[in-house]
Amino acid sequence: MVTAVASDVKVLGSWTSPFVMRPRIALNIKSVDYEFLQEEFGSKSDLLLKSNPVYKKIPVLIHNDKPVSESMIIVQYVDETFTGPSILPTDAYERALARFWAVYVDDRWWFESLRGVAAGKTDAEKATALEGVTSGLALLEEAFEKLSKGKGFFGGDTIGYLDIALGSCLGWIRVTEKFSGTSIIDETKLPNIYAWSERFCSDPAVKELMPDTEKLFEFANMLFAKTSGAAAAAPPK
Amino acid sequence: MVTAVASDVKVLGSWTSPFVMRPRIALNIKSVDYEFLQEEFGSKSDLLLKSNPVYKKIPVLIHNDKPVSESMIIVQYVDETFTGPSILPTDAYERALARFWAVYVDDRWWFESLRGVAAGKTDAEKATALEGVTSGLALLEEAFEKLSKGKGFFGGDTIGYLDIALGSCLGWIRVTEKFSGTSIIDETKLPNIYAWSERFCSDPAVKELMPDTEKLFEFANMLFAKTSGAAAAAPPK
Numbered sequence: 001m002v003t004a005v006a007s008d009v010k011v012l013g014s015w016t017s018p019f020v021m022r023p024r025i026a027l028n029i030k031s032v033d034y035e036f037l038q039e040e041f042g043s044k045s046d047l048l049l050k051s052n053p054v055y056k057k058i059p060v061l062i063h064n065d066k067p068v069s070e071s072m073i074i075v076q077y078v079d080e081t082f083t084g085p086s087i088l089p090t091d092a093y094e095r096a097l098a099r100f101w102a103v104y105v106d107d108r109w110w111f112e113s114l115r116g117v118a119a120g121k122t123d124a125e126k127a128t129a130l131e132g133v134t135s136g137l138a139l140l141e142e143a144f145e146k147l148s149k150g151k152g153f154f155g156g157d158t159i160g161y162l163d164i165a166l167g168s169c170l171g172w173i174r175v176t177e178k179f180s181g182t183s184i185i186d187e188t189k190l191p192n193i194y195a196w197s198e199r200f201c202s203d204p205a206v207k208e209l210m211p212d213t214e215k216l217f218e219f220a221n222m223l224f225a226k227t228s229g230a231a232a233a234a235p236p237k
Numbered sequence: 238m239v240t241a242v243a244s245d246v247k248v249l250g251s252w253t254s255p256f257v258m259r260p261r262i263a264l265n266i267k268s269v270d271y272e273f274l275q276e277e278f279g280s281k282s283d284l285l286l287k288s289n290p291v292y293k294k295i296p297v298l299i300h301n302d303k304p305v306s307e308s309m310i311i312v313q314y315v316d317e318t319f320t321g322p323s324i325l326p327t328d329a330y331e332r333a334l335a336r337f338w339a340v341y342v343d344d345r346w347w348f349e350s351l352r353g354v355a356a357g358k359t360d361a362e363k364a365t366a367l368e369g370v371t372s373g374l375a376l377l378e379e380a381f382e383k384l385s386k387g388k389g390f391f392g393g394d395t396i397g398y399l400d401i402a403l404g405s406c407l408g409w410i411r412v413t414e415k416f417s418g419t420s421i422i423d424e425t426k427l428p429n430i431y432a433w434s435e436r437f438c439s440d441p442a443v444k445e446l447m448p449d450t451e452k453l454f455e456f457a458n459m460l461f462a463k464t465s466g467a468a469a470a471a472p473p474k
Contacts, residue, residue, distance in 0.1 A: 054341060054376065063330075066330055068330070068333045068337070069337055070336070070337055070340055073333050073336045073337055073340070074333070076332075076333070076336070077329055077330070077332070077333040080329040080332065081329045081330075092314055092317040092318045093300075093303055093305070093314070093318075095313075095314070095317065096305045096310050096311075096313070096314040099307070099310045099313070100305070100306060100307055100310055103307055103310070104291060139291065
């Protein structure tokens with residue numbers, strides 16, 4: 001779907017980062033061609049340092065030489081700038097709910113729990129983190145009923161803002177399942193999220209971008225080997 | 238400007254919280270009457286528990302019985318729902334920049350630095366936090382030049398999204414100045430931010446809401462006395 005053609009849209013990122021996947025999915029939804037500039041692991045390009053001097057982090061979207069940083073801010077920018085299917089709901093209250101849960105995914109669920117399943121220093125810490133992951137997903141399972149209104153995605157008939165926020169994490173959830181030896185997205189306990197995750201991964205805007213679990217697992221193990229322990233198994237934001 | 242009349246808009250909050258001030262300023266800008274429901278310190282009302290079951294935190298805006306949580310999400314909701322002056326910039330790129338810096342204020346500047354000036358356990362920790370506060374404000378001083386385009390606010394001629402995000406913290410900056418015995422918003426070092434802070438505090442949408450520094454200082458000291466130390470001197474988000 002996306003070809004690296006000369007274009008006025010560039011994304012600086014890495015295939016391993018869920019946060020980088022977000023703007024790429026948004027651009028796919030809007031059928032915008034862009035150039036993907038892969039940052040080398042362990043180094044930062046001059047373009048990245050110049051484009052995001054505050055955080056020096058991927059992803060960065062560069063549109064007509066103007067950089068935008070922070071994955072969900074980029075998704076909003078893409079939604080507001082390019083024509084095509086709406087990513088945020090059109091209703092203001094539904095927009096607020098989508099934003100609320102997207103912040104929950106990042107601030108509470110990912111950073112306080114998902115990272116900890118691999119990064120926990122003790123088995124007890126890892127178990128607590130895993131408990132946080134599953135209880136967070138139980139909340140999202142419930143939210144799905146309310147937000148999707150019987151349709152296939154949090155955003156309704158098509159992938160929306162919260163779908164992108166959570167769905168971009170699915171590759172790392174699968175890696176975390178391998179690390180922990182448990183089924184996190186359990187078909188029986190989380191039927192909504194389970195079916196949604198299948199739909200999300202096979203969506204044309206997503207499927208080429210979702211990393212292969214084995215390859216991502218290898219990458220995570222390489223990170224283990226390069227760092228002092230499991231602390232870096234989940235990628236930085 | 239705002240009177241506690243029967244209305245379909247309610248704000249659950251506390252006068253001491255900068256995060257609560259945000260939706261209130263937004264509602265003032267839009268000339269929306271609302272009922273302010275003060276949460277008692279140390280307890281949570283049934284309405285709060287019901288309205289924000291995930292975080293159980295203020296502020297919550299309740300509009301026609303529908304709750305919205307997270308201060309800057311509420312500000313966006315208010316902007317998108319009520320007529321009146323725009324709070325977010327109308328240009329998509331400028332909106333992205335305002336959102337970027339507002340996230341910076343919350344995630345990096347407030348939580349990693351401002352809280353630490355009082356909450357640091359050692360003098361060295363406090364000094365590091367104070368250094369973070371001043372270097373963060375130096376970045377915002379620079380951003381002001383770019384975003385305000387020679388006008389009085391980050392948002393241009395009138396108070397906008399980033400003005401609300403940062404300006405709501407001014408009461409706690411002044412309390413932090415008292416705790417640390419230093420001038421944080423120094424007229425010589427931060428001329429833009431200094432002049433902006435004066436304009437912000439005297440704006441009709443803000444001036445009745447900005448807490449008196451002495452009163453807030455007393456509240457902070459009360460918090461010290463009730464908790465094990467300085468860790469709680471800055472309010473939770």
